[in-house]
Amino acid sequence: MSLVKTWPSGLRGNGGQIRKDGFEPLPPANIRRSDMEDSTKQARKFTRGWSGVKGRWRFSLSEFATFETWVRDELKDGIHKWRFNHPLRSYDVAAGFVSQSNGRAFAVSAAPGANVFVTFELEFLDRALA
Numbered sequence: 001m002s003l004v005k006t007w008p009s010g011l012r013g014n015g016g017q018i019r020k021d022g023f024e025p026l027p028p029a030n031i032r033r034s035d036m037e038d039s040t041k042q043a044r045k046f047t048r049g050w051s052g053v054k055g056r057w058r059f060s061l062s063e064f065a066t067f068e069t070w071v072r073d074e075l076k077d078g079i080h081k082w083r084f085n086h087p088l089r090s091y092d093v094a095a096g097f098v099s100q101s102n103g104r105a106f107a108v109s110a111a112p113g114a115n116v117f118v119t120f121e122l123e124f125l126d127r128a129l130a
Contacts, residue, residue, distance in 0.1 A: 004094045004129065005082040008070045013057045022056025022119065025088065051126045052098070053086070057118045064108070064116050071097075071105055078105025083129060084122065091128035098123055 007013070059067055071078055075097070084095035097105035098121040106120040 003081070005074050005080055007082065007084075008066055011063055011066050011070075013059065013063075013067070022054070022117075023087070024054040026052035026054065026121075050123045052121060052123045054119075054121045056120070058111050058115055059118060061114050061116065064118065067118065075105070084124060086124070089126075089128075093124040093126065094129055095122040095124040097121070 075082060078097035081094040081096045083092045086093055099105065100107045100121070106118050109117045109119065111117045
């Protein structure tokens with residue numbers, strides 16, 4: 001059993017298909033800032049740090065049912081890491097969901113037609129998976 005889960009086959013969304021209007025890279029968490037008299041000093045705490053990304057997928061109702069089942073059963077409600085095809089990288093990373101304000105791994109809202117938007121935030125170590 002692999003420690004890093006894989007995206008469900010046949011479900012779009014992991015091939016860089018994040019909606020442009022919901023995509024936001026987040027700054028890495030490895031920066032230490034301290035206020036000085038003349039300015040703010042910044043330095044890296046360590047060379048590799050967790051990076052993040054916010055995004056939004058648009059799924060049909062049947063795709064959402066597949067996605068929701070996968071998160072619940074395979075990722076144990078978003079706790080486990082999974083192989084994510086980051087749209088700005090040429091390699092896969094091990095990513096994990098960051099809990100939303102509702103306590104879940106993602107937030108759901110209605111989309112036009114028989115669709116839903118799934119808003120999420122991921123954290124990942126910026127290194128390629130073997």
